[in-house]
Amino acid sequence: MIGIDWGTSSLRAYRLASDGTVLARREVRRGILTIEPGGFPDALQEVAGTWIAEGERRVLLCGMVGSRQGWVEAPYLPCPAGIDEIAAATIPVPFQGAEVRLVPGLTCRDRHAVPEVMRGEETQMIGAAAGLDGTEVTICLPGSHSKWARMERGRVTGFTTHLTGEAFAALAGHTILARMLNPSAPHHARGFARGVARAKQPGGLLHHLFGLRALSLFDEVSEEEAASFLSGLLIGHEVAAALEEGVAPPVILVGAPALTSRYAAALDGFGIPHRAAEPDVAAAGLHMIGERLP
């Protein structure tokens, strides 16, 4: 089969053997925001046409491709939901030459009835929790919109999203902090650790943000470490909030090492065990859901 994690800015395609082995992969900057209206079939043909010509007949898509701005809108599936519910809720997509289906996103409500949504991460989570079906698991997917999910017996029971990555860019680029830091400066481990340590202190995030400015006024934070301090501060506040909601260690971190290593350092700062997920969790999840399609 072919599995595709089709997000906002990029597309990752996998050709998968029947045991889930990744036979081939392609990653292209063809996120849904780059696709013209009506252009999805051509884009799929472009990235997976040769595999289809070679005989693949089943394609499973996950991610923002199932959003209102995507190919076909797949309604959010309410939690708790596991592989079986997700496979049963996939929806067919009209396409010539292969049977294409879309994985739905998930939704849940917190105890105050505020909604949550994800698209694509559910597939990565299913893959990341493979083999842990009997246990309670906490999975963290850092990013622009970081996700923390609780899974139990292979089903996502609830999750929270934090606007951490986007908040970093907005605050680093469009407040007085922009004068004292370079958002793309190399990672500075000490600055990051200082930010995490600050997040553990009282006073609140909005106060801690001004404190970074004040530290720089007194030359108590260097230009080299300021961006990492801000990153540590925001990630630290995210981790603190996630811990308050409750986690089941070790927290499984999913994502690119450049980012998950920061979350690993932050979790270390809070004394919480963690481990990295296996690579290619999206491919694993697509395979696992693909095996249970209707």
Add this chain to the structure above:
Amino acid sequence: MIGIDWGTSSLRAYRLASDGTVLARREVRRGILTIEPGGFPDALQEVAGTWIAEGERRVLLCGMVGSRQGWVEAPYLPCPAGIDEIAAATIPVPFQGAEVRLVPGLTCRDRHAVPEVMRGEETQMIGAAAGLDGTEVTICLPGSHSKWARMERGRVTGFTTHLTGEAFAALAGHTILARMLNPSAPHHARGFARGVARAKQPGGLLHHLFGLRALSLFDEVSEEEAASFLSGLLIGHEVAAALEEGVAPPVILVGAPALTSRYAAALDGFGIPHRAAEPDVAAAGLHMIGERLP
């Protein structure tokens, strides 16, 4: 005497009688960022020249005019500091035709040694706390950089700054929230109250920010109320953090009614008594410090 609150973007000048009565006032968009290097004497002449020609001989300046980017840099005075310490720490500014002095800003450290700074607000606080010398007072000055100060027997004993106003602009304008809200929409009381109520719930600010996006995806927050929801959320988080540090009600709110009324509503949401400061607190503070100049 002449008192001038000279900030980053605007300048408020007062001609004051010896009992502190405001005889005349001028407000011009001549904040320090609009002044060319070396242009401060001309700007002062421009705004207060006629008063000086009519016989005023003493001018007291407060605000960002005493910063590194201002006329002369006045070192920050450490807290606790009251009128007497502030008056003694004013510094002379060379000017032809009048005796000009600058009020220093204040600094303090929280229990974790992170520094805090203010410039100009100390003068407003002195004015706002006039007549309350024996009591413990909490003063809040909302703004881009909101200040919460504790005063005791007329002295500022400590304070915290929150980047609330700037964070609102950055998050409303430069994250996914920008798609669903109009930062300059009219104030929406219900949306604001919903944001404040959300701030009282667990989950953390970064999670609550994404929740606003999710509410809009499900049409559970209207476009009209979204900006006020965000404002209530941020101000609510600021107030919650300030209350955790401890306040002495009623909190005295200083500033323009359009903004202080939001803080009043947020404090109502937390059940904390508050009252508005008298108008012209900067003029009152300048007068009070002016009476004690060396």
